[in-house]
Amino acid sequence: MASFEEDIDHCLTVLRQGGLILYPTDTVWGIGCDATDPQAVEKIYQLKDRSAAKAMIALVADEKDILQYVANPDPGVFDYLKKSVKPTTVIYQGAIGLADNLVHEDGSIAIRIVREKFCRNLLKRFRKPIVSTSANISGEPSPAKFSEIFNHIRTGVDYVVHYRQEEDAPALPSSLIKWNNDGPPVIIRP
Secondary structure (H helix, E strand, O other), rough: OOHHHHHHHHHHHHHHHHEEEEEEEEOOOEEEOOOOOHHOOOHHHHHOOOOOOOOEEEEOOOOOHHHHHHHOOHHHHHHHHHHHHEEEEEEEEOOOOOOOOOOOOOEEEEEEOOOOEEEEEEEEHHHOOEEEEOOOOOOOOOOOOOOHHOHHHHHHHHHHOOOOOOOOOOOOOOEEEEEOOOOOOOEEEE
């Protein structure tokens, strides 16, 4: 079985080649790719049989990454996130530097700063955001653990991470908020 470091190395190789990974996040297992590569993003839409109109999220390792991929984010968002106990995905206006087919038609992008060890390590070494979308076919329930992921998804990616596959505790999706620079955040999913 691959070690944590071997999993990271394999993921980096696949991501740099425009491929897809199946990996554990700070919430549910996700299908991921380079969030700046439109061809890789398109592969996820095809694998999930998902409409391109349905947005996906990007994961980053640090606050400074938000500053690189969002035009003029409100600094208040960082105070809000520091107080959040649960992983929180924020929809920001003014996405920049990301694949066009990842950015919503209104120019917004959903981004989550991750604290989970594997994801943070992978993101820091990749040095770009990674797409994260639940490891399911569009319209099907999100798998709460690795054993619930359909074979179609497992075989449709270029690399499946071994780390945390054995965990049996069901994972939950993140909180989702829309950040408004001119008013309070709108909670979409608590």
